[in-house]
Amino acid sequence: MERxxxxxxxxxxxHVLAAPYASMMLADLxxxxxxxxxxxxxxxxxxxxxxxxVDKNTSGxxxxxxxxxxxxxxxxxxxxxxxxxxxLIKISDILIENFRNTTMESLGFSWPEIQRLNPRMIYxxxxxxxxxxxxxxxSKPAYDMVVQAYSxxxxxxxxxxxxxxxVGNSIGDILAGHQAVIGILAALLYRQxxxxxQHYDGAMVDGLFATLENAVVRYTATGEVPEPLGTxxxxxxxxxxxxTKDNWIVIAIGNQKLWTQFCRVLGAPQLIDDPRFTANPQxxxxxxxxxxxxxxxxxxxxxxxxxxIFDKESLPYSPVNNMKEICEDPHIKERKMLVEVDxxxxxxxxxxxSPIHLSETPGDIYSPAPRLGEHTEEVLKGLLNVTDxxxxxxxxxxxxx
Amino acid sequence: MERxxxxxxxxxxxHVLAAPYASMMLADLxxxxxxxxxxxxxxxxxxxxxxxxVDKNTSGxxxxxxxxxxxxxxxxxxxxxxxxxxxLIKISDILIENFRNTTMESLGFSWPEIQRLNPRMIYxxxxxxxxxxxxxxxSKPAYDMVVQAYSxxxxxxxxxxxxxxxVGNSIGDILAGHQAVIGILAALLYRQxxxxxQHYDGAMVDGLFATLENAVVRYTATGEVPEPLGTxxxxxxxxxxxxTKDNWIVIAIGNQKLWTQFCRVLGAPQLIDDPRFTANPQxxxxxxxxxxxxxxxxxxxxxxxxxxIFDKESLPYSPVNNMKEICEDPHIKERKMLVEVDxxxxxxxxxxxSPIHLSETPGDIYSPAPRLGEHTEEVLKGLLNVTDxxxxxxxxxxxxx
Numbered sequence: 035m036e037r038x039x040x041x042x043x044x045x046x047x048x049h050v051l052a053a054p055y056a057s058m059m060l061a062d063l064x065x066x067x068x069x070x071x072x073x074x075x076x077x078x079x080x081x082x083x084x085x086x087x088v089d090k091n092t093s094g095x096x097x098x099x100x101x102x103x104x105x106x107x108x109x110x111x112x113x114x115x116x117x118x119x120x121x122l123i124k125i126s127d128i129l130i131e132n133f134r135n136t137t138m139e140s141l142g143f144s145w146p147e148i149q150r151l152n153p154r155m156i157y158x159x160x161x162x163x164x165x166x167x168x169x170x171x172x173s174k175p176a177y178d179m180v181v182q183a184y185s186x187x188x189x190x191x192x193x194x195x196x197x198x199x200x201v202g203n204s205i206g207d208i209l210a211g212h213q214a215v216i217g218i219l220a221a222l223l224y225r226q227x228x229x230x231x232q233h234y235d236g237a238m239v240d241g242l243f244a245t246l247e248n249a250v251v252r253y254t255a256t257g258e259v260p261e262p263l264g265t266x267x268x269x270x271x272x273x274x275x276x277x278t279k280d281n282w283i284v285i286a287i288g289n290q291k292l293w294t295q296f297c298r299v300l301g302a303p304q305l306i307d308d309p310r311f312t313a314n315p316q317x318x319x320x321x322x323x324x325x326x327x328x329x330x331x332x333x334x335x336x337x338x339x340x341x342x343i344f345d346k347e348s349l350p351y352s353p354v355n356n357m358k359e360i361c362e363d364p365h366i367k368e369r370k371m372l373v374e375v376d377x378x379x380x381x382x383x384x385x386x387x388s389p390i391h392l393s394e395t396p397g398d399i400y401s402p403a404p405r406l407g408e409h410t411e412e413v414l415k416g417l418l419n420v421t422d423x424x425x426x427x428x429x430x431x432x433x434x435x
Numbered sequence: 436m437e438r439x440x441x442x443x444x445x446x447x448x449x450h451v452l453a454a455p456y457a458s459m460m461l462a463d464l465x466x467x468x469x470x471x472x473x474x475x476x477x478x479x480x481x482x483x484x485x486x487x488x489v490d491k492n493t494s495g496x497x498x499x500x501x502x503x504x505x506x507x508x509x510x511x512x513x514x515x516x517x518x519x520x521x522x523l524i525k526i527s528d529i530l531i532e533n534f535r536n537t538t539m540e541s542l543g544f545s546w547p548e549i550q551r552l553n554p555r556m557i558y559x560x561x562x563x564x565x566x567x568x569x570x571x572x573x574s575k576p577a578y579d580m581v582v583q584a585y586s587x588x589x590x591x592x593x594x595x596x597x598x599x600x601x602v603g604n605s606i607g608d609i610l611a612g613h614q615a616v617i618g619i620l621a622a623l624l625y626r627q628x629x630x631x632x633q634h635y636d637g638a639m640v641d642g643l644f645a646t647l648e649n650a651v652v653r654y655t656a657t658g659e660v661p662e663p664l665g666t667x668x669x670x671x672x673x674x675x676x677x678x679t680k681d682n683w684i685v686i687a688i689g690n691q692k693l694w695t696q697f698c699r700v701l702g703a704p705q706l707i708d709d710p711r712f713t714a715n716p717q718x719x720x721x722x723x724x725x726x727x728x729x730x731x732x733x734x735x736x737x738x739x740x741x742x743x744i745f746d747k748e749s750l751p752y753s754p755v756n757n758m759k760e761i762c763e764d765p766h767i768k769e770r771k772m773l774v775e776v777d778x779x780x781x782x783x784x785x786x787x788x789s790p791i792h793l794s795e796t797p798g799d800i801y802s803p804a805p806r807l808g809e810h811t812e813e814v815l816k817g818l819l820n821v822t823d824x825x826x827x828x829x830x831x832x833x834x835x836x
Contacts, residue, residue, distance in 0.1 A: 038621040055648075063621055082670055083657045094652035145794075163766055164792065171766045175687075175751040179666070179674060183685040183753035186761040188666070188676070190603030193594060198676050198683055198755050200666045201602045202591030208646045212613040217791050219620035220439040220464055224796050226627070233794040240772050240790040243761060245609045247456075247787045250773070251495035253758040254785040255484045260758055265580070265589070265601045269483055273580060275589070275599050282599055284584040286576075350576040352584035354599050357654040357661055360587040360644060365564055365572045371641050372651070384655040389645040390618050391565065393546075393634040395625050 037064020038395045042222070043126040044068065045119075046103065047110075049076045051178070051204055052160045052238060053132035054099045055211030060128070060218065061102035062388040062397035068126075068413055069103045070119070072110070073435060075406045076100075085380045090406045097377055097403040098385040105404035106413045107435035110141050114433045119143070121418050123151045128218055132160040135172050145233050155231040156221040158214045164237030176238060181206035185242035190249055192262040199262070209245060210238040271317035272296075272324060275354060276332040283337050285328070286350040290314070299347050300331050370398075377402045407435035438465020439796045443623070444527040445469065446520075447504065450477045452579070452605055453561045453639060454533035455500045456612030461529070461619065462503035463789040463798035469527075469814055470504045471520070473511070474836060476807045477501075486781045491807045498778055498804040499786040506805035507814045508836035511542050515834045520544070522819050524552045528632075529619055533561040536573050546634050556632040557622040559615045565638030577639060582607035586643035591650055593663040600663070610646060611639040672718035673697075673725060676755060677733040684738050686729070687751040691715070700748050701732050771799075778803045808836035 042065040046057040054069075054076070061067040069076070074090075081095035109115040123129060129148060131138060138144065138159070148157050159165055162176020162184075174180075182188045182200050192199035217234035225231060243250070249260045260268065265284065267273040275282045287296050290313065297306045305311055305327060310320045317324055332340065337353045344351040353359070361384070366372050373387040388397025414420040414434070428434045443466040447458040455470075455477070462468040470477070475491075482496035510516040524530060530549060532539060539545065539560070546566075549558050560566055563577020563585075575581075583589045583601050593600035618635035626632060644651070650661045661669065666685065668674040676683045688697050691714065698707045706712055706728060711721045718725055733741065738754045745752040754760070762785070767773050774788040789798025815821040815835070829835045 038625045059617065083653045083659070085656045094656040095649055098648045098652040164770060166770075166792075167766055168769050170746075171769075173749070175749065177674075177687045177689060177751055179668065179685055179687050180751055180753040183676065183683075183755045184761070186756050186758050187603055188685070188755050189757040191592065192600055192603075193598055196597075197594055197665060199593055199600055199663070200675075201606070202588055202593075202661075202663060203647050203650065205602070205606060205646070209610070209613070212610070212617065213790050215617050216460065216613065216620065217793055219617065219624065220791065220796065221793060222624060223620065224439045224793075228795070230795070232796065235792040235794065237770065237790070237792070239766065240770055240788075240792070243767060243772050244787045244790040245606070246604050246758070247499045248496055249604065249758050250762060250787045251499040251784070252484045253762050254773070255486045255495040258484070260603070262600070262603060264598060267580065273578075275584065275601075282584075284580055284589070286578045286580050288578060345571075348574070348576065350578055350581055352581040354584045354589050355587050356590040357587050357647070357650050360585070361651060361654050365568055365640065366644060368569050368572075369565060369567075369638065369641050371644050372655070383652070386645045386648045386651045387641075389614050389638070389641040390621065391567075391636040391638070391641070392618055392622060392625075393636065394629070394631070395621065395633065 035398065036395055039063045039065035042066065042128065044128040044130060045070060045122055045126045047129065047131035047133070049132065050078045051099065052207040052210045053130050053214065054078065055208055056158065056160070056214040056218070057103065057130055058099050058101070059211065059215045059390070059397065062399065063390065063395070067103040068122070068409070069100060069105045069404065070108050071105055071406060073107055073432065079406065085383060092380055094383065097380070097383060100403040101375060101385065101399050102401050103404060104409035104413065105407055106410040107407035109433050112431065112433045114428060114431060116142055118414070118418065118433070120151055123148060123155060125417060126152070126155065128156045128158065130158040130214065134175070135161050135165055149231070153230055154225060156218055156225065156234070157231065158218050158234040158236060160210050160214055160236040160238065162238050164240065165235045167237070178204040178206040178238070181238040181242055185239050186246055186249065187242050190260050190262050193264045194262060194266070206238045206242050210236050210241040213241045266321060269318065270314060271321045272328055274325070276325070276329050278332050278337045278340055279335055281337040282354040283332060283340050284352045284354060288350065292349065295347060296349060299343055299349065300328065302327065302331060373399045375399060375402045379405070410434050436799065437796055440464045440466035443467065443529065445529040445531060446471060446523055446527045448530065448532035448534070450533065451479045452500070453608040453611045454531050454615065455479065456609055457559065457561070457615040457619070458504065458531055459500050459502070460612065460616045460791070460798065463800065464791065464796070468504040469523070469810070470501060470506045470805065471509050472506055472807060474508055474833065480807065486784060493781055495784065498781070498784060501804040502776060502786065502800050503802050504805055505810035505814065506808055507811040508808035510834050513832065513834045515829060515832060517543055519815070519819065519834070521552055524549060524556060526818060527553070527556065529557045529559065531559040531615065535576070536562050536566055550632070554631055555626060557619055557626065557635070558632065559619055559635040559637060561611050561615055561637040561639065563639050565641065566636045568638070579605040579607040582639040582643055586640050587647055587650065588643050591661050591663050594665045595663060595667070607639045607643050611637050611642040614642045667722060670719065671715060672722045673729055675726070677726070677730050679733050679738045679741055680736055682738045683755040684733060684741050685753045685755060689751065693750060696748060697750060700744060700750065701729065703728065703732060774800045776800060776803045780806070811835050
């Protein structure tokens with residue numbers, strides 16, 4: 035298959051999640067991603083779930099995020115490792131990393147130095163607070179959890195009046211990854227005009243904050259500080275999860291026509307003209323009373339029974355699918371969102387596919403995740419004309435694996 | 436300022452959130468985004484918070500998402516409205532919309548027809564389940580809430596053993612918007628080689644599902660069905676929010692060195708070698724007992740007091756900022772993540788900025804949101820050479836505003 039980013043080479047000095055998610059998306063689009071790992075490997079190689087025996091090549095966490103990539107081992111604390119990286123920088127298009135702020139500079143790879151080596155290089159860094167910020171922030175250690183809390187997202191996620199909750203996936207890392215891809219693709223487009231690369235200075239806090247646009251403007255425009263509401267919407271009612279006989283069901287009644295239809299289907303036509311619920315403003319005001327009225331009825335049938343009923347009526351609803359249910363969903367299969375990969379040494383495993391559904395050049399999975407250092411020799415020989423004897427020497431000096 | 440997407444024209448037939456978020460990101464990067472609205476405007480013009488008087492031009496929700504765009508009103512139910520859209524398609528690069536699946540086709544703008552009009556057109560649609568899926572899914576109505584529940588995300592978000600919770604922002608819409616931008620930029624790069632546009636068939640369910648990569652592989656590899664854990668991590672302990680004297684604080688102890696340091700700072704050095712907590716596997720197993728040990732101590736000081744202590748020790752932590760706190764944060768100001776816009780008829784208002792921090796061509800906010808139909812005349816005269824008399828006639832026939 036023809037791929038959009040064929041011919042684009044990415045040096046991927048990343049670990050764990052934010053930057054690896056970005057380089058994964060670039061690889062899915064066809065870029066040659068060379069994951070440059072330290073001798074003991076990307077930390078994510080140690081993250082559960084393991085598949086079968088526990089070693090550096092069996093982490094499902096790593097396998098899922100590193101499909102389509104190559105792996106080379108390079109000891110960047112060794113001068114000869116730095117030399118090899120310098121040579122690779124000269125022949126690559128993109129460098130991506132998510133070290134702490136000062137790491138690249140301390141290794142001798144500041145942005146000015148990268149530019150000097152390759153003025154066309156697009157350099158993407160992802161950190162908690164960015165490289166260019168106030169000094170007291172630049173050095174703050176930041177995990178996804180820290181960023182979910184710092185950005186404000188955690189303060190609006192969770193049960194009403196209850197404890198704060200984190201989003202169930204590492205959304206701070208993942209959004210930062212998406213935004214880095216946007217920055218990188220934009221920089222590729224611009225490089226065609228300017229001939230020059232640029233620095234994408236991604237910050238996870240900024241990335242999450244930017245997606246709180248409505249909560250932000252609600253505070254700045256009105257002074258109101260938004261709070262968590264469980265599954266409920268602050269502005270539309272009923273628009274939340276209700277308990278069923280065996281589970282939950284989300285019901286999203288976005289307008290008056292749906293309201294009338296929903297009350298009939300629920301077997302409660304008397305609610306339609308109940309003065310407490312006549313229109314959305316009244317329903318918003320009496321949200322809890324209405325939720326009780328609805329819950330007592332939704333509890334009489336299972337989620338599957340309600341689903342069949344709502345489907346027939348084209349009412350907007352959803353079961354609260356767990357991971358088993360969604361992984362077995364026919365839509366997910368039809369859209370190739372769950373892809374079986376034959377992972378050498380591990381066997382067949384299903385991982386999430388690419389959501390970049392382009393008609394001619396869709397993102398896709400075309401190769402399994404690499405074993406640690408699987409491509410060290412191939413890359414050094416093929417791209418840098420290193421000889422067998424030199425490889426042997428580098429290995430003895432523990433520059434490569 | 437030089438902008439990456441200068442010279443790229445986007446026809447934006449979108450409403451509310453997913454596609455408008457995408458066109459906002461394109462506009463922030465310099466694309467000319469023409470928001471084509473129906474005579475009564477994008478639905479989001481009716482969404483709170485309103486700023487001052489309530490009308491189509493004072494919704495903070497709309498203003499925040501539509502900065503940098505132009506607005507034209509076009510009645511696409513009228514044949515002359517369709518004619519104008521056809522002409523605009525011929526001179527544009529990108530068409531983006533998030534109608535229901537069949538709407539564009541029923542209006543006479545199927546993908547084959549769009550291609551016929553302009554083979555270079557990049558057409559991005561965003562729906563709940565995509566255009567190309569099983570028929571029983573294609574017609575399903577989907578709001579962000581529905582997608583959060585359907586994708587599995589809601590099943591892993593919320594308090595341990597408690598009710599499911601939605602993510603506090605409309606993350607299903609917003610991720611779909613990011614992914615559409617990635618698809619569009621990729622298609623722009625590919626068009627330079629192929630000369631042809633393509634269809635980006637975005638699906639909100641796919642977009643969210645793809646970000647659950649770890650939960651997906653946990654299920655497919657082990658059969659384990661992940662559940663919500665409040666703020667806790669399934670694999671690292673202590674790594675969650677703890678109560679303080681006045682609020683909460685997130686503490687992220689990612690390795691053994693931090694553990695030792697943390698216990699000292701907490702005033703509980705006896706925990707370091709407590710056999711229940713010696714290393715991460717023990718701490719994972721005894722997570723709740725440990726949380727009690729920690730909470731009883733974190734409750735003795737305020738979040739601000741703990742923050743000062745943890746800052747001095749460089750421990751990874753975060754206050755659980757509310758929207759007021761994060762909007763007033765010096766980092767957010769320094770990074771231009773909160774930008775004051777002078778919105779005609781409304782006054783000065785602060786909205787979230789662009790997280791695409793590129794060194795030469797950053798995303799930025801350069802113009803306020805448009806009034807409904809503000810640019811109808813400008814666009815029709817400037818791009819399509821429509822005369823004043825013709826404009827008058829179109830207005831009388833209610834094709835434009």
